[in-house]
Amino acid sequence: MDPKPRRRFPHGLGFLIALTLFGGGVGAAYASPPGRSLAADRVRAAVELLLAKARTAGERIPELLPEGGEAAAPPSPSPAPPSPAPAVEAPDSPLRTVVRVVDGDTLELDGKEKVRLTGINTPESVDPRRAVQWYGKEAAKRAREMVEGRRVRLEFDVERKDRYGRTLAYVHREDGLFVNLALVEEGYAFAYRYPPNVRHAERFREAERGAREGARGLWSDAAKAAEIAPKRR
Structure with missing residues (x-):
């Protein structure tokens, strides 16, 4: 079975998230207040850093992509139906x-x-x-x-x-x-x-x-x- 496709993140953000989850988590082990889980602190720190980076770089947080890794293009609008042939107008000539x-x-x-x-x-x-x-x-x-x-x-x-x-x-x-x-x-x-x-x-x-x-x-x-x-x- 083929492995499930991974999420793609803007350039550089994947590294920052990994750094936050690993390195930031170590610091959190000493700095987290009593009663707060270490996992919650890690997730919160990663999300805050991700949002800050996205705002600074003008990048959008990626959506989940379909298989193949590329976002689906929006559907093209349906073409308008052809106009009916115009009727022939009677000439403005004497009867x-x-x-x-x-x-x-x-x-x-x-x-x-x-x-x-x-x-x-x-x-x-x-x-x-x-x-x-x-x-x-x-x-x-x-x-x-x-x-x-x-x-x-x-x-x-x-x-x-x-x-x-x-x-x-x-x-x-x-x-x-x-x-x-x-x-x-x-x-x-x-x-x-x-x-x-x-x-x-x-x-x-x-x-x-x-x-x-x-x-x-x-x-x-x-x-x-x-x-x-x-x-x-």
């Missing part, structure tokens, strides 16, 4: 009315302005050059449920127009619903990087990951979703 939903990611506003929801892409449902894609009609239907006949605000990124002359925007419903994000979260749209309009790109990618892992919407058939996924992602 517009959605007159018609063309397809899942294209709207027509009052004044006949066509708006392409930037940062996302829904399956095709009205392109005359292509067949209706997997989940295209469902995406268009869900977009109509969300915004047709309702008032919205537009949030713009770096570029405001695409090559077809459509307005590129993030669309926020009057009640605060972020339409682009909601379509991705529910599995009706893909996250689609459209540089330089990438302000919410990471948020859309996280939403798509959640929809894919939850097999929501078009992700209910992963093979079909992979076939129609946009290339620029």
